[in-house]
Amino acid sequence: MGLTLDNCFSLMFVIFILLLPSLCFSQDYYVSSRATYYGSPDCLGTPTGACGYKAYGSTINGGEVSGVSRLFKNGTGCGACYQVRCKSPKHCSENGVKVVVTDHGEGDNTDFILSTRAYNKLALPGLAEALFSYGVVDVEYKRIPCQYSGYNLMFKVHEHSRFPDYLSLIPIYQAGVSEITAVEIWQEDCQEWVCMRRAYGAVWDMPNPPRGQPEGAINVRIQVTGSSGSKWVQLKNLIPSAWKVGAAYDTSIQLD
Template identity: 60%
Template sequence: MGFMNSYCVAFLCIIVLLPALCHGGDYYSSRATYYGSPDCLGTPTGACGFGEYGRTVNDGQVSGVSSLYRGGSGCGACYQVRCTIPEHCTEEGTKVVVTDYGEGDKTDFVLSTAAYGRLARPYMAEHLFAYGVVDVEFKRIPCKYSYNLLFLVQAHSRYPGYLALVPLYQPGAYDITAIEVWQEDCKQWRPMRRPSGAVFDMTDPPLGALTLRFQGTVYGYGDSNFWVQLTNVIPSEWKAGYTYDTGISA
């Protein structure tokens, strides 16, 4: 697989540059509402398939989205969202991570209670909750975590015949739109299927440590695509429920 090593430096450079390329930009107008939960955080049953991560990531400041869901490829994206009522809303608003699909009254965002409350100035949150739906402005921003990008082997994976992966702590401002696995005996890349949300799966994956590559798509810059290769990122005896570190960070 020597031919693949030539890609790595260029791909990692792209990863480093993406936050700089995608930071800033124009705000877009939309509307936002919220959903309730007992602890004001996210939900572990969201459409992205994140499980408990989808409940607690970003301190529970998460959102379901409608058009921004993009068939699941929008899962894990980060947005700056601010409401447009000066007397009630802060100028910066809040940063949210997409963990679910959700539709409201002509809304792009269905925010967790924690995220919706962060839109408000001090002592003004009750006014926003009384509105139920508010006009907002939003823009895509790079995700930044204290963790590297991880791949979670979903709990219903069954070694060695069925593998389902979910990317967690996705850095930068790109969508993961495809994942492929290197099949050494055939000297070819095998695409994984996206059955739902951020979940990618495959029956009869190759034996041994798995080399993956994922396609990142950057929207707003000619919808440019790039590939990042991760050699032996999943160990030969992978286990359901475990996460594996890619070494890629924001």
Template identity: 60%
Template sequence: MGSFQCFLAILGLVLLPVLCISQDTFTRSRATYYGSPNCYGNPTGACGYGEYGRTVNDGQVSAVARLWRNGTGCGGCYQVRCIYPPHCSNDGVNVVVTDYGEGDRTDFIFTPKAYTKLANSPASTEILFAYGVVDIEFRRIPCQYSTPNLVFKVHEHSKFPLYLAIVIQYVAGQNDIIAVEVWQEDCKAWVGLRKVYGAVWDTQNPPCGSIDLRFQVSGSAGLQWVQAPKAIPIDWKAGAAYTSAIQLT
């Protein structure tokens, strides 16, 4: 499906508002887009989000380079608007970072679905796609999902009961996960998980029984540890996603 066809296909959709706007100042940069057969994201993106990374925020997602921050930037939300007044919408697009990608002095490489939102009309959409790279301004904004609770996804590469890798999904607010630890009952201590890549954390020695996690959050409230008792059940399975009772703001 072509880029302009993607625009026409989404005109009739009613999208849930999943992001809200902060009052931070905008930064100038550039943005482009990458090819996608269905206008959605990449299920093999460098954040390790899988299918979540393809469809979160209705596919309005982006790869970044400078904002990647060794994977800590995964899941960050940004408002981006282009600065060609005749062609650009006032609000632009709100995107979620799900991948790493370097462009021609760009900070964002959008899915076609996200890039379309920069324009103010179908005619302008064609013009922006023809440009390929556009000047933009952006700011970090808090994420606010229709799914309010954190989800602990067991990565597909996990092997019960010997190897566990996890990804934390639906991190709301303007928060970054910078460390994850697991409770080891045998030694009565919190033990750090290894950051594998992107937003994927793992351990070669997962505890028996249900798994207690805690993670360090960097956000508007500063640094804080958030504990998740029995975050992952005793009979966890690779590929399964477990919803917690935790909500970040």
């Protein structure tokens, strides 16, 4: 029996749904959009971005960072890396610039609000001034893996934390294209994992956190979502029981 038009449509829909996760995370194609820029005295990023990265967010990737609109994804998009290039051959470099998402922002129908340093790299040498004069340019972008040579994934104790009553964590140097979609802490006395709350951006928090295991450290596990679905990764003894505000603790791993 041959396939009807309805059968073919249903089959194509099922195939699309099966391929959707890989399309979202392993993006080999460019998407058309628009980009603008924001000014800063040092041409770097901003330490007040919606992702909560503070000073890290202004200097990561050499300050070539971006605020995004819909790609922010309620904070899940924080730390993602994109290749962005403008589309006017007269002014634009072939490869454009790699940016890291550190903020949320809305522009004139733009997906990207680039730091001045990142916007400058969209242009061919000597043509940046002309590109800046446009204010908003047509671009195309794709998701690419983040790479941080010499760094593992770390969890930093956010500056808003107050030992020992309130713990706030933020992942930094997160490589690959996977996204952290949940963070939990082991509660020894109850023998269960307790969810941290996504406070905002990439910041996870918990009031009255566990005080650590008998060996003096707190176990953490993270849910990681990528092209192959979701999985839990356990980080044993990651946070010392006497944790310090501002300290960054090395996970000794890196995400895909």
